[in-house]
Amino acid sequence: xxxxxxxxxxxxxxxxFQLLLQYRAAALAGFGTQCWWGAIKxxxxxxxxxxxxxxxMTLRETIDYIWLGQALLTMLPWSADQELARLVRSxxxxxxxxxxxxxxxxxxxxxxxxxxxxxxxxxxxxxxxxGVLLPSLGFAKWGLSAPPGLSAATMFALSLVxxxxxxxxxxxxxxxxxxxxxxxxxxxxxxxxxxxxxxxxLVPLPMLPDWLQPLVRNQPxxxxxxxxxxxxxxxxxxxAALLAIARQALWAVILIALGRxxxxxxxxxxxxxxx
Amino acid sequence: MPEPMIVVxxxxxxxxxxxxxxxxxxxxxxxxxxxxxxxDAIKDVSFTLAEGELLGLIGPNGAGKSTxxxxxxxxxxxxxxxxxxxxxxxxxxxxxxxxxxGAVFGQRTQxxxxxxVIESFDLLRDIYRVAPERYRATRDExxxxxxxxxxxxxxxxxxxxxxxxxxxxxxxxxxxxxxLFLDExxxxxxxxxxxxxxxxxxxxxxxxxxxxxxxxxxxxxxxALTHRVIVIGKGSVLADGSLxxxxxxxLGERRLWVHFAGEPTTIDVPGTTVRRRQGxxxxxxxxxxxxxxxxxxxxxxAEFDVxxxxxxxxxxxxxxxxxxxxxxxxx
Numbered sequence: 089x090x091x092x093x094x095x096x097x098x099x100x101x102x103x104x105f106q107l108l109l110q111y112r113a114a115a116l117a118g119f120g121t122q123c124w125w126g127a128i129k130x131x132x133x134x135x136x137x138x139x140x141x142x143x144x145m146t147l148r149e150t151i152d153y154i155w156l157g158q159a160l161l162t163m164l165p166w167s168a169d170q171e172l173a174r175l176v177r178s179x180x181x182x183x184x185x186x187x188x189x190x191x192x193x194x195x196x197x198x199x200x201x202x203x204x205x206x207x208x209x210x211x212x213x214x215x216x217x218x219g220v221l222l223p224s225l226g227f228a229k230w231g232l233s234a235p236p237g238l239s240a241a242t243m244f245a246l247s248l249v250x251x252x253x254x255x256x257x258x259x260x261x262x263x264x265x266x267x268x269x270x271x272x273x274x275x276x277x278x279x280x281x282x283x284x285x286x287x288x289x290l291v292p293l294p295m296l297p298d299w300l301q302p303l304v305r306n307q308p309x310x311x312x313x314x315x316x317x318x319x320x321x322x323x324x325x326x327x328a329a330l331l332a333i334a335r336q337a338l339w340a341v342i343l344i345a346l347g348r349x350x351x352x353x354x355x356x357x358x359x360x361x362x363x
Numbered sequence: 364m365p366e367p368m369i370v371v372x373x374x375x376x377x378x379x380x381x382x383x384x385x386x387x388x389x390x391x392x393x394x395x396x397x398x399x400x401x402x403d404a405i406k407d408v409s410f411t412l413a414e415g416e417l418l419g420l421i422g423p424n425g426a427g428k429s430t431x432x433x434x435x436x437x438x439x440x441x442x443x444x445x446x447x448x449x450x451x452x453x454x455x456x457x458x459x460x461x462x463x464x465g466a467v468f469g470q471r472t473q474x475x476x477x478x479x480v481i482e483s484f485d486l487l488r489d490i491y492r493v494a495p496e497r498y499r500a501t502r503d504e505x506x507x508x509x510x511x512x513x514x515x516x517x518x519x520x521x522x523x524x525x526x527x528x529x530x531x532x533x534x535x536x537x538x539x540x541x542x543l544f545l546d547e548x549x550x551x552x553x554x555x556x557x558x559x560x561x562x563x564x565x566x567x568x569x570x571x572x573x574x575x576x577x578x579x580x581x582x583x584x585x586x587a588l589t590h591r592v593i594v595i596g597k598g599s600v601l602a603d604g605s606l607x608x609x610x611x612x613x614l615g616e617r618r619l620w621v622h623f624a625g626e627p628t629t630i631d632v633p634g635t636t637v638r639r640r641q642g643x644x645x646x647x648x649x650x651x652x653x654x655x656x657x658x659x660x661x662x663x664x665a666e667f668d669v670x671x672x673x674x675x676x677x678x679x680x681x682x683x684x685x686x687x688x689x690x691x692x693x694x
Contacts, residue, residue, distance in 0.1 A: 096490040
């Protein structure tokens with residue numbers, strides 16, 4: 089699309105991004121909880137890895153995986169957009185169709201704002217605490233370390249772009265389910281456990297049983313956390329990293345196409361619910 | 364004759380409503396096999412509207428006013444019938460169509476709840492792709508005419524209903540639409556805010572030639588604003604014409620209040636009926652087509668010891684209520 093054609097969607101993104109950056113109190117509260125959970129997980133995995141086990145990941149890689157995962161937690165699309173849920177409940181969602189915008193792209197732009205502003209707010213204090221404060225206090229072993237090299241850092245940045253694209257595609261599909269079912273409760277119940285387990289937030293995906301690995305690697309949730317986290321620590325490097333990033337991109341494309349198809353159906357039904 | 368701005372021809376919208384019957388057994392059966400009932404929200408609605416007209420759409424709750432407006436706005440697709448606004452079929456050409464209309468739904472908000480009003484306006488500027496200079500001029504004019512300058516920096520959630528409604532109306536006009544849909548714009552407003560809204564809409568229609576369709580339950584809106592009224596009941600057009608014609612058809616009587624100097628006596632004037640007695644006053648109803656007002660007054664003054672008289676028309680609410688009753692419309 090040309091920049092003139094993009095203007096409304098960019099404006100929607102910018103406005104929502106700026107608005108979300110104002111929720112600093114929520115970010116601080118979330119930061120506290122995430123530190124607490126992160127610390128527990130670090131201790132559990134340290135205890136687990138100190139025994140005589142053949143682990144697919146070193147303690148160093150695991151700790152980075154945990155802290156960076158906590159920093160990027162709000163990337164996970166595990167619940168529907170509260171604002172949209174409010175619009176659906178109040179019926180104001182009709183106004184969304186009164187805008188001269190293609191509704192899927194409009195909502196996708198809003199989802200991108202949420203998947204950039206909120207993680208930005210949450211990850212900065214987390215990275216400062218675990219990557220700067222802990223090492224300066226002499227606890228470098230338990231903190232977040234820098235990526236092993238420039239290539240890991242670059243590929244991590246690239247992977248992060250696709251996390252945003254993929255998470256926003258997921259989120260827009262959730263939005264459409266909220267519109268179709270007129271409530272956000274159903275999608276939240278289904279989505280939260282899927283996102284937490286399959287993204288690697290609960291247990292790093294490489295630590296799941298071997299026979300599950302082909303399945304785990306190829307499902308879309310892996311691209312939300314597992315891929316960027318392992319690329320960052322160098323656990324995935326070279327062609328393996330590029331392949332994982334390509335998978336993220338592919339899933340983003342598939343989910344956007346699915347979302348668009350769903351939008352056509354759901355929004356037609358939204359029409360019939362008027363009155 | 365120029366092409367009409369809005370053409371509505373035999374428009375019908377049917378909804379499928381799942382039937383639920385009482386009882387646990389029926390609830391279980393409903394899981395397996397649902398029964399649906401067809402409900403016609405509107406049926407065979409037809410009218411045309413010329414550019415620059417101001418139409419009042421009235422009818423009891425559930426009559427089909429909002430359904431009609433939603434179809435005209437392009438957010439609802441009718442089951443059958445034809446409809447064109449400004450040469451476009453609203454639901455088929457939604458994006459192009461909605462760029463050229465404005466709409467205010469009184470019970471909803473189109474402003475972003477957490478944003479200051481001005482930021483909502485700026486966002487609408489980009490959504491409607493309005494050129495910056497043009498936008499500034501329109502925004503400043505609307506700000507002046509709706510008296511918004513002190514509200515622009517306030518987040519929408521902190522506005523009173525009257526303030527918000529003024530902002531909603533401004534928001535619907537930033538892209539200078541040729542057609543404006545107002546669905547209950549005065550609902551819940553106090554007297555001053557209602558007057559402000561009416562005054563603004565009237566001026567907008569008169570000076571800018573913006574075509575307006577207004578739905579309301581407040582008959583004073585209709586009296587103050589519209590020359591033409593369409594009454595919808597049970598999904599069909601029951602009447603289409605001036606308020607005066609509606610009045611004549613439904614409740615054409617006039618009323619004469621007679622205030623007696625002394626105790627009121629029984630009063631029996633041919634062609635009149637006694638509607639009410641109140642203290643020393645009696646209200647007579649008569650049909651102006653058969654009984655002339657000045658002869659009636661002369662006769663009453665001659666026959667009785669009268670201190671004062673005055674003439675009244677039935678209030679518009681009563682006319683409409685009578686009209687609904689005549690057409691057996693449930694309210």
